[in-house]
Amino acid sequence: MTVELAVPEPRAAQWTRRHLLGLEDLSRSELETLLDTAEEFVEVSQRRRKKRNDLKGKVVVNLFFEPSTRTRTSFGLAAKRLSADTLDFTTSGSSVSKGETFIDTAKNIEAMGVDIVVVRHSSPGAPHLLAQNLACSVVNAGDGAHEHPTQGLLDIFTIRRIKGRLEGLTVGLVGDIAHSRVARSNIHGLLKLGARVIVCGPSTLVPQSITQLGVEVSYRLDDILPRCDVINMLRIQFERQRSGLFPSIHEYARLFGLDSERLRRAKPDILLLAPGPINRGVEITPEVADGPHSAILQQVTNGLAVRMAVLYLLCGQPAGEG
Ligand code: CP
Numbered sequence: 001m002t003v004e005l006a007v008p009e010p011r012a013a014q015w016t017r018r019h020l021l022g023l024e025d026l027s028r029s030e031l032e033t034l035l036d037t038a039e040e041f042v043e044v045s046q047r048r049r050k051k052r053n054d055l056k057g058k059v060v061v062n063l064f065f066e067p068s069t070r071t072r073t074s075f076g077l078a079a080k081r082l083s084a085d086t087l088d089f090t091t092s093g094s095s096v097s098k099g100e101t102f103i104d105t106a107k108n109i110e111a112m113g114v115d116i117v118v119v120r121h122s123s124p125g126a127p128h129l130l131a132q133n134l135a136c137s138v139v140n141a142g143d144g145a146h147e148h149p150t151q152g153l154l155d156i157f158t159i160r161r162i163k164g165r166l167e168g169l170t171v172g173l174v175g176d177i178a179h180s181r182v183a184r185s186n187i188h189g190l191l192k193l194g195a196r197v198i199v200c201g202p203s204t205l206v207p208q209s210i211t212q213l214g215v216e217v218s219y220r221l222d223d224i225l226p227r228c229d230v231i232n233m234l235r236i237q238f239e240r241q242r243s244g245l246f247p248s249i250h251e252y253a254r255l256f257g258l259d260s261e262r263l264r265r266a267k268p269d270i271l272l273l274a275p276g277p278i279n280r281g282v283e284i285t286p287e288v289a290d291g292p293h294s295a296i297l298q299q300v301t302n303g304l305a306v307r308m309a310v311l312y313l314l315c316g317q318p319a320g321e322g
Pocket of ligand 1: 151
């Protein structure tokens with residue numbers, strides 16, 4: 001016998017969007033609906049029978065034009081846990097190599113009767129383009145350096161679960177802010193939910209314009225560490241950088257890497273996050289990444305509940321405005 005959760009129906013009634021394209025457009029109440037719905041789905045993954053029927057008969061496709069380990073598998077598993085049929089598209093081996101366009105590729109996949117497209121692309125705005133051209137729901141799984149809304153949500157969800165609140169907390173986002181879609185989604189979500197955000201990194205990787213979003217900027221990790229309740233160590237995005245944005249990896253690690261010596265400057269209960277993948281020994285040393293302050297693998301576990309919540313809220317709704 002399948003025991004279905006009594007919950008998230010009332011929460012679904014509060015959700016009217018067809019797409020999840022970013023956290024910038026969401027209200028505080030919408031963010032809370034997503035987080036509260038995810039909270040209900042945590043329990044599903046702890047059961048012996050890790051399955052619900054909410055998306056039975058629906059089709060969810062992963063349309064990934066960039067590499068991914070966590071996001072792609074997490075969305076795939078989330079869809080399966082809700083009993084959806086799933087498709088996994090990757091560019092290698094596809095007709096993209098024969099010159100098929102992004103939109104044509106997506107429209108052909110959608111023509112197989114797809115209900116939700118989860119898309120990752122190197123171009124900012126690619127998911128928005130799909131949302132304008134497809135009839136199904138679109139979820140942004142990372143668009144260039146723009147947004148990665150489900151990563152932002154799972155980071156925020158992890159903070160809320162461990163710290164018990166978001167209001168009044170100080171969260172440090174450290175590293176390659178300029179190229180980080182994770183930073184942007186975190187900033188939009190955290191500020192709306194009442195946290196303070198400090199971004200920190202080498203001046204070449206922290207655009208001055210970021211202050212317009214309402215964050216504090218620092219160029220010295222040692223200065224901000226004692227003030228932070230949470231520190232989120234972002235990956236250096238070597239693949240998106242021009243050369244010469246900092247003198248050397250060794251220099252970066254010395255000034256902005258988190259090791260056990262530097263961690264002594266932090267609050268005793270500091271929570272360490274990292275979106276992954278991590279460059280061990282660059283952003284974080286192995287003993288800190290695997291140490292008692294780290295919630296890196298809990299983030300991955302929580303990501304599953306967050307993505308189940310996203311698919312559930314989008315697919316249970318009549319087509320509305322994105
Ligand atoms: N954090 C994250 O997006 O990881 P992947 O690139 O492996 O999906």
